[in-house]
Amino acid sequence: MARIASEEMKERLAVYFIMGSQNSERPAADVLKEALDGGVTLFQFREKGANALKGAEKEALARQLQRLCRAYGVPLIVNDDVELALAIDADGVHVGQDDEDARRVREKIGDKILGVSAHNAEEARAAIEAGADYIGVGPIYPTRSKDDASEAQGPGVLRHLREQGITIPIVAIGGITVDNATAVIEAGADGVSVISAIASAPEPKAAAAALAAAVRAAGPR
Numbered sequence: 737m738a739r740i741a742s743e744e745m746k747e748r749l750a751v752y753f754i755m756g757s758q759n760s761e762r763p764a765a766d767v768l769k770e771a772l773d774g775g776v777t778l779f780q781f782r783e784k785g786a787n788a789l790k791g792a793e794k795e796a797l798a799r800q801l802q803r804l805c806r807a808y809g810v811p812l813i814v815n816d817d818v819e820l821a822l823a824i825d826a827d828g829v830h831v832g833q834d835d836e837d838a839r840r841v842r843e844k845i846g847d848k849i850l851g852v853s854a855h856n857a858e859e860a861r862a863a864i865e866a867g868a869d870y871i872g873v874g875p876i877y878p879t880r881s882k883d884d885a886s887e888a889q890g891p892g893v894l895r896h897l898r899e900q901g902i903t904i905p906i907v908a909i910g911g912i913t914v915d916n917a918t919a920v921i922e923a924g925a926d927g928v929s930v931i932s933a934i935a936s937a938p939e940p941k942a943a944a945a946a947l948a949a950a951v952r953a954a955g956p957r
């Protein structure tokens with residue numbers, strides 16, 4: 737298997753849903769199924785927070801969500817936990833600036849998808865050097881889903897990265913909803929990554945479909 741092509745990566749980033757057991761009162765599998773029915777293009781299992789599952793329970797949930805994603809042909813990315821990603825043969829890993837060094841992660845995961853969080857051009861270039869397939873940039877808007885989130889940067893950071901000649905696939909993240917998705921695509925993101933806009937929606941399927949329509953309507957940059 738070879739590294740994912742950047743055009744396919746950009747298409748996968750269109751509506752990138754992220755969740756774990758702590759992001760909904762409902763069972764994660766139920767919410768994910770509705771999100772998949774609504775057309776999310778990529779999924780990240782992100783199990784974090786005070787009551788996050790650990791060990792065998794965390795792996796069992798990861799495998800349950802992976803079975804769902806496979807039924808829909810949507811890749812599953814594991815956040816932070818490289819060992820779990822390898823154990824379940826996930827499609828990729830996402831690491832932040834304070835997680836395992838991206839270069840080491842690339843060595844461990846071979847050609848799997850590698851996503852890296854980046855807040856500025858310097859971190860973006862380092863991620864590219866390390867072998868990232870995409871970068872997650874944000875928080876663009878204020879968010880309540882990440883308790884250690886840095887200051888919201890606004891869509892201008894996306895425009896800045898493109899002006900700096902950063903051409904790697906970029907997904908915008910942080911406080912993104914159907915109402916501001918167009919702005920982040922127009923500012924230079926290839927897609928949007930969300931937790932609460934789908935996981936906390938009364939109708940996750942409709943929320944996912946509306947995000948997909950907004951991203952599609954914003955058109956290719």
Ligand SMILES: Cc1ncsc1CCOP(=O)(O)O
Nearest residue numbers: 879881882910911930931932
């Ligand atoms: C994981 C992460 N990284 C930056 S903001 C964020 C949380 C995004 O959650 P929401 O879409 O609910 O703002």
Ligand SMILES: C=C1C=NC(C)=NC1=N
Nearest residue numbers: 815830853872873909929
């Ligand atoms: C912090 C993050 C930033 N970006 C993405 C895509 N996922 C994350 N967990």
Ligand SMILES: [Mg+2]
Nearest residue numbers: 816831832835
């Ligand atoms: Mg992390």
